[in-house]
Amino acid sequence: MVTVNNQSQPSEVIELEKTVAYKIKRRDELTEKTGHYWGIKEFTLRDADPMKFERFYSRLQSSCMAAREISRFVAASPGGREMGEAVWGLVSAEGDSIALSEGFVAHSAAFPYAINFMIERGYEDNPGFNDADVYVADDGFSCGAPHPGDTYTYVPIVRDGEVIGWACAINHIMEVGAPQAGSWAMFAVDTFMDGFVCPPTRTGENLKQYAWWDEMWKRRTRAGTMNILDDKMRLAGCAMILKSIHEIIDEFGVDYYLRASKEVIEESRRVVKDNIRNWMIPGTYEQSAFRVCLYKGLQNIWEHADKDSLIHVYMRSSIDGDGRFHADMEGSSKWDYHAFNAFPGGHKVALMMGLAGALAYNTKFTSGGNYMIDSNLPEGSIYNPGTHVAAHSNGWAQMIMVTLQAFNTLTRAQFMRGYMEESFAVSGPWDSMQGEGVLEDGTPYGYTQFELLGACAQGAYAYRDGEPAVWFIASQLCNMGNSEEFEQLTPPLFHLGRKLQPGYCGYGKYRAGLGLSAVHWVVEPGQRLTASRAGSSCGIIPELSIGMMGGYPSPGATVAVAQGTNVQELFKEGISPTTLQEMVELVEDDTLKTESIKIWKSDAPQTHLKQDDLWAQMAGSGGGWGDPLERDPQAVVQDANSGSINIPFAEEMHGVVLNRVGDEKYELNEAKTVTKRKALRAERKAQSIPVKEWYQQHREQRVLKMNMMEPVVEMLRSATSFDAYKKHYFNFWHLPEDFEI
């Protein structure tokens, strides 16, 4: 523990020890040297009076919870209020979280990046930190935000001239002011197309924002009013935390506060360490995922961005003997002129998103666990571009895969250790609709519709099917937001339907919960309405490369846009599509007539929508688990009778023969099922070859000739520009040293 009131030291030394810069340096030295946070080996305060210690912590934590639950009803956009993303926290002077509200808690992993940035750039002297100042940031490069739009507020807590903590908040705002409207521009060439991006900036003092700050939101985003409401929401919560902490310190004393906070963090670090050792298995886990970025032909201004790309998200994770989780991302793509880059802070948030809740559910939620988890992010890679110009407006879209890879490492390990009840095919392919418009009266607006963001299905468990619409990988608080309220805010969009899409899941012995689909009808779009798609996985590629134990990985998300439709005529006949697939089928049988229909298994670009156009989304399924041929036949019958699956899959995927006994009513044909399953197994034998043969053919015909589409070749070129992955790739295929990709 640092003694800040050592009377034997000269006053300038004492003053130095009170600086945030010194505290960061000292924390790092002691943590590195001892392996314990701030060198805390013994819990002197906790052990001396456990009740006092717990009472102290409960006060800190409840101040954060209260901040969340009250400030959301002081002022907030519907997104800020309803989605499970908003979080408030009490953070140490150095940036470590001591207590947090519920919500998207992994965002707290970004706090130290902002504090470090401010210290490294001299903010402590200019402008200096005063109690109740207000700072705001949303820039991944400087504050660790996964993408602009994730907006952070920081309020210094200062006692006698010493920063002793920060009240922090974060939420995802409704519109970020990029050339492409919405929350996550999928088209951005460099950071100057990311939208309204600000590094940590003092935007107010004495808990009041400067007048110019509101004007910034109004001038630089399309949803100024909504964003100001969220800004007030974050600050209101921070003000509550600030007040509470001063009261708590008045009661407990500043020395107790400083020491006990460190003990809280060290205590949770040790619990996470124990959890890793108790639940996981040391070794090396290899995982990959891919994200398409289809920019070719989108525009003719930025020649350097005119190409299609396949982004490689590659993690080689390992657990060492100390129970440390290491995520080596070497081999992931290089950064490029697209919207999907990220920075180390955002990567840490993504990593913790997969691990924080799962590894720290049985302890106080702090930054302690962050000290057990580290990464290798080579400079020049998509996670550490080494330049501030890299766009990151949709970095989160591909970083969800980092989250899934981290979480899957844990869930695979738990399966192997026998904790099968915890094991499931982790997935979370979200989708969102965003855009801008001008109402009939000339009022411009921007919007984001979060409906299919926060309500994915669970992937299949190791022993049962997943459930639909109950899972949000980012937060404990799964929900769809208040969709009806969004409808009021984006006047031209009305739901024709929202329901589970039959058959839309990863298959296996156990299947994922079904994904969701929604159909929006454009009504009176005013002078103009546009929409585009933001989301993580795209339908063109499954969300993760590896299925769990023989099951198929989660399908990605898809958007279909039907324009110039006769939908109003269909209404008169009682026909109305309620899912994407229904809409496509109505077009295919010529019932729904259209001027055009486009199915986007990638990011639907910004599209102008007119009266009676339909925008359909399908997202949020999960992965399967195990061999589909081993699925309990009665579960297949149940799926068929509940309209949950595509009926031909019963026979061809699961080998279950159904007798149709009524309108959409089926029974099991046991005898034919036995025969069919034998036949499918024999088919596997006939249609498969030893991997040795496949390797020889594939190497000769595809690899040595680089016989694949250009984005795949470029992905390989990019991945092998990093030494470790080049070695891996060349050694696996035994390529000559001078082989050029």
Place this chain on the structure above:
Amino acid sequence: MEKVNKEIVAQLVAGDISRDESRTLLKMNPKDPERFWTYLEVLQERVNWDDKILLRISDHLYIVQKKETGERLVKCDCGHELGDFRANWKTSAHVRIRDTQEEINKVYYPPAAAPEPEWNEVREFFCPGCYAQIGVEIVPPGYPLLFEFRPDLDRFYREFLGKPLDDKRSDWYEDHTDKTTANWL
């Protein structure tokens, strides 16, 4: 600390555990530290061979210590062996490739969400003994096989479980996949 009885673990493995029981397991804090040993006991009783299971790595696959030779092999519950555990077991499997839209649409629905063949191929791995589907990976053509997990078994038994394996060697935690593929050229 509560111990989960063998019957419950057997139900978990068989997939016929009740929702109430699985919920009870989910809520355990802390988890029962003996689980791994109970799990091995249950698994060992389910297979028809007597090589010692060291680790279950998949629904069907185990790393075993072969009784006669002491080798550490990957073994399917049907009894088929898939080689030294240090090489990716996929190199000993059979594979079926789905690389046309028609073939991919047989495992993904609806078609609007089905992966596209130019960008991916679906690799289904089967045990050459029983033809159970023991793995699926969906990757671009030209992509190496993914080695899902290579355990540091000795460290696990020694440092995490406190019961070191009796055949410790310095080269157990090596990746031998490339040695295997080198023999195929």
